Amino acid sequence: MKILYVHERFGSLGGAEANVAIVAQELGRRGHDIGILHGPGTGKSEDDWRAVLPSRFPLENQDARDATLKALNAFRPDVVYVHKMGDLSVIETLVESGYPLVRMVHDHDIYCMRSYKYNYFSRKICTKAASIRCVFPCLGCTVKSDTKGFPLKWVSYLDKRREIRLNHRFDRMCVVTEFMRDELIKNGFDPNRIEIHPPVPRPGEQGLRSSFSDRNLILYAGQIIRGKGVDVLIKALAKLQEPYECVILGEGNHREACEKLAESLGIADRVHFKGFVPQEELKGYYRDCSVVALSSVWPEPIATIGLEVMRYALPVVAFDAGGIRDWLKDGENGYLIPWMDTDTYAQRVDDLLRNKAKARQMGQAGLERVNRDYDFEDYLSGLERLFGETSTHTLAA
Numbered sequence: 288m289k290i291l292y293v294h295e296r297f298g299s300l301g302g303a304e305a306n307v308a309i310v311a312q313e314l315g316r317r318g319h320d321i322g323i324l325h326g327p328g329t330g331k332s333e334d335d336w337r338a339v340l341p342s343r344f345p346l347e348n349q350d351a352r353d354a355t356l357k358a359l360n361a362f363r364p365d366v367v368y369v370h371k372m373g374d375l376s377v378i379e380t381l382v383e384s385g386y387p388l389v390r391m392v393h394d395h396d397i398y399c400m401r402s403y404k405y406n407y408f409s410r411k412i413c414t415k416a417a418s419i420r421c422v423f424p425c426l427g428c429t430v431k432s433d434t435k436g437f438p439l440k441w442v443s444y445l446d447k448r449r450e451i452r453l454n455h456r457f458d459r460m461c462v463v464t465e466f467m468r469d470e471l472i473k474n475g476f477d478p479n480r481i482e483i484h485p486p487v488p489r490p491g492e493q494g495l496r497s498s499f500s501d502r503n504l505i506l507y508a509g510q511i512i513r514g515k516g517v518d519v520l521i522k523a524l525a526k527l528q529e530p531y532e533c534v535i536l537g538e539g540n541h542r543e544a545c546e547k548l549a550e551s552l553g554i555a556d557r558v559h560f561k562g563f564v565p566q567e568e569l570k571g572y573y574r575d576c577s578v579v580a581l582s583s584v585w586p587e588p589i590a591t592i593g594l595e596v597m598r599y600a601l602p603v604v605a606f607d608a609g610g611i612r613d614w615l616k617d618g619e620n621g622y623l624i625p626w627m628d629t630d631t632y633a634q635r636v637d638d639l640l641r642n643k644a645k646a647r648q649m650g651q652a653g654l655e656r657v658n659r660d661y662d663f664e665d666y667l668s669g670l671e672r673l674f675g676e677t678s679t680h681t682l683a684a
């Protein structure tokens with residue numbers, strides 16, 4: 288089968304890019320012909336991408352509609368697999384092309400003007416469908432700019448409505464959790480066209496398990512931006528009764544504020560910001576970890592780091608935000624904490640630090656759950672079936 292990926296970037300960057308690269312590589316090994324229509328490069332791991340995506344069609348420095356048509360005519364895909372792509376001229380050209388279309392929904396970009404269903408100022412999660420309320424009172428039409436100069440940029444409500452209508456015309460929407468499925472249905476998508484395919488991480492290193500040592504290591508790994516709630520985690524850590532050490536891995540524009548908060552709360556000697564670390568070094572932390580802390584206060588589509596650490600039989604403590612509840616079962620493989628409740632968060636972490644037998648038991652339950660419900664080969668086979676059915680159905684129609 289010929290599968291044409293469509294993505295706004297080329298190279299490593301975040302979770303969406305990791306999914307693009309891993310799945311493309313494995314589909315190629317299964318004998319499929321993989322190409323990509325893509326935006327600008329990230330400057331990271333681009334050679335690796337070239338190796339797994341041999342047919343490449345850049346959008347950069349070209350008219351987007353013309354570049355899209357050229358890619359379709361040159362590659363002649365059996366199915367087009369769209370990941371993150373906000374250029375409506377590309378989406379419209381694909382919809383009008385008649386090719387079978389599958390959309391992978393990584394996040395809330397399609398139906399939220401801010402893209403994260405979370406109010407930056409009040410920190411409250413939005414539970415409504417896209418509507419004129421996104422303009423007022425939400426003020427979602429003004430969002431943080433990712434370019435130099437003025438810190439805000441304008442987002443058109445009419446363009447967002449158009450984007451939703453165009454995506455309604457995709458043959459299949461592929462989501463990562465029940466929560467994301469419900470969000471699409473709320474925004475008028477046909478439930479019969481939505482399938483759940485969680486982006487399963489590769490199996491962990493065989494036999495790697497934590498020592499659950501007296502170090503009482505709490506680990507956070509992820510971006511340090513406001514929606515990830517690292518500041519809320521630090522407030523919870525300040526309430527712990529058990530001795531502990533917390534290592535925070537990752538970078539982001541909220542790091543400095545979080546470091547200052549830890550200092551002001553008198554726990555800077557126990558909370559260590561290590562920045563980004565490579566995968567092999569991360570495994571070293573897994574070997575000594577007692578609890579993995581997720582602190583997102585925005586509605587996570589899934590939080591794949593949770594699935595990854597479950598491969599190493601580690602218990603997780605997280606706020607009940609978005610799709611996390613799909614894989615984190617309170618009292619089974621960790622604790623699911625009421626949103627922003629730092630008192631309960633601290634109590635549950637304390638419980639796991641003082642009772643290592645319970646921590647091990649929950650970690651083992653997590654390993655059994657991820658092995659049972661999130662098998663990588665099953666995930667790939669599910670995508671193959673989805674692509675085949677979409678291609679056959681669309682051509683027949």
